[in-house]
Amino acid sequence: MRLIMHNMLTCNIKGVINKSPLRIEAEKVIKKEVDFNPDFLRHMLAKIEWKALVDGARSMGYTELPVHAPGIESDEPFLRKFHHALLELNLEEGSLVCQESGRKFPVNKGVPNMLLHEKEV
C-alpha cells in the first residue's frame, strides 16, 4: 500500500467521528520504483493532506519531506521527494490504526483490508 492510498483513507466504523488519519504500524516496507510524472504529481499535490503524508512517511522510515507543503511553485527536488514518499514507499505488511477507536485495519501483501466486521456496520 502506498502513501497515496493511505492519504485517502479513514476509519468509518459506526460511532467514530474523528477526522484524524490512520496511524501506520509498519512491519515490512519495500521501495518500488515508479516513473516520475510531474503533471500527475502536481494534480495530487492539491488533493493530499500534507501532515498525514509526512507522518505516514515517517512511520515508513522516510523523513526527507518538508513539514509544510510549498506554495504555488513546486520545484523539481521537492517533487522528487514528494514522488518518492507518495508512490515509491510500499507497506507490504502492517496495519492502519484508527486513532479514536484503536481498530486496526490489516495490510497484507500490500493490500489494506478496510472491510468492517458485522458489529461495526
Place this chain on the structure above:
Amino acid sequence: MSLSNGVSLSITTTILHSTSSTFLPKKSPKTSLKEVSMTLSYLSSFVSLFLTRKWCGSVGILVKGMYELWGEGTCYEELRDSIESFPDSRKLPFLASDSTFRISVETFGKALTFDEQRERINSLTYIPFEGKVNLKNADHNFFIMEMDESEENNGLQPILQRRIFFGREVGFADRKLLPTFQLKSRTYLGPTAMDAEMAFLMANQAKAASGKLVYDPFVGTGSILVSAARFGAMTMGADIDIRVVRDGRGPDCNVWSNFKQYGLPTPVALLRMDNNLPPWRSGLNELFDAIVCDPPYGVRAGGRKSGGRKILRGTVDPYTVPEDKRTDHIPSTGAYSLVECVHDLLHLAARMLVMKGRLVFFFPVLRDENGSEVKFPEHPCFKLVAVSEQILSSRYSRVLLTMVKVEPYSEEVEEAARLMHVEFRENHLKWLEKGNIHSSVFKPSDPSQVHTDSKSFKDPKPKYRGKYV
C-alpha cells in the same frame, strides 16, 4: 483521436458479438458487414478533414485505418473513371518520383489469391505512380478495398453489395494491440474478466491517457485497468472480495502479475473495501479523472456488501467476533442489488471525479419485445454522452454508458440524486423482481409449458448452478 460517438457506436454493436460466457448463446453478427460499408462511406466524407495529418495508433481500436478516398465504383471500369476524375492536385504530391509507395488489396466477404490481388494492382496502370515500391516501410500506402456479396449466406439475402474503393492511408490503428492483450493468454482470469477489445473500448470512452488517474471500484482481476494502463493512465482498484484482490491464485498469478505480463506499471493502489461503506476521508473529492467498471449485474455474479444476509434482514443482531478469531475472520456480506450498487457508484463518481471526468460502466437491460424506451440510472451531476448496446442473448443486453461530470458535488445535489434514485427504482424497474435481473433472464419463456404431461414436465425455474462470486 476520438471519432464522433455515432460512428463508434455503429461499429461497437457489430463487431462485439462474443462474450466469455458459456451458457449464453453466441449470436452471429447480423448487420456487421452492412454497417461497415455504411461506416466506410460515412468516413470517406470526413476523411478530407484529416488530409494533412498523420495519425498513428491514436485512431482508437475499432477503426483499422483512415483513408483518403480517390475513387470508388461497382466494377473496375467505374473505379477507373472515378479515380481519373479525382483532381490531380490531390493525387500528384503522393505519386512523386522521390517517394516510395505500396499498394495492398483488402477484401470483405471473400478471399483473393495472390495472383488475383496482383491482377488488381496491375490494373491501376492509369495512375501515374512515379516513385519506387517499398513493401516494408513505404512513404505512402494505398489500398484497394473490394467488397462482394458473400457466396454463402445460408440462403439469406446477401448483406454486402459489390463495391470497390481506392484510397490513400492517412491513419492506422495499432493492429498488434488486441492479439497481445487477448484474455486467452492472460495470466490471471476470473469468470467476469472483461474481454480485451471491450476493455480498450471502455478505456477509450473514459479517455484514459498519460497523467490521468483511473479507478475501478469492482476491479476483480484488473482486466479493465490493464487497458487503461496500456493507454498510459495510472490505475487504482478496489474489490470486496479479498481473495481476488490480495491473493489471486498465487504469487505469480494475481492482479499485479496481469500488469507485469505486459510490462505495464502496476496499479498505484489496490484495496479491499465495500462500495456501500467506503472508507474515504471526508473532504476528499475530485480525485479521479475517470471511473471505469463493470458492476455485478446479479446474473452470473452477484454484488455483495457488508452486513451479512441475516443482519441486513434483521433476523440476527449484529454480533461481535471473539478476539482470537478476529484476524482470520472474513466478515459476512449480504446481497447488494444492482440498483443500490449503481446508486452507490453514481454517488462515488459524483464526489470523486474531477469536473469533466468520465464515468463509464455497463448496465444490463432486458430486451423488450415491445421496444419501449429504456431508462437508465441518472444523477444530477452527470450528463449521459454515449449509450452502446451489446446484445448478450435473446433475453438481455448490456449497455455501456458514458457519463461526464458537469456539476460539482454538494449536499443539495446529493438530496436531488437520492430522489432520482428512488424514482428510478420505483418506476423503471417494475419488470425486475425486487431489482433482481437474474430471475428475469432465467425464467421459462412460456408458462403454459408447465402443464404438459408429467413425462415431459420440466422444472419451471431452471436452477442456477454457478457460484455467486
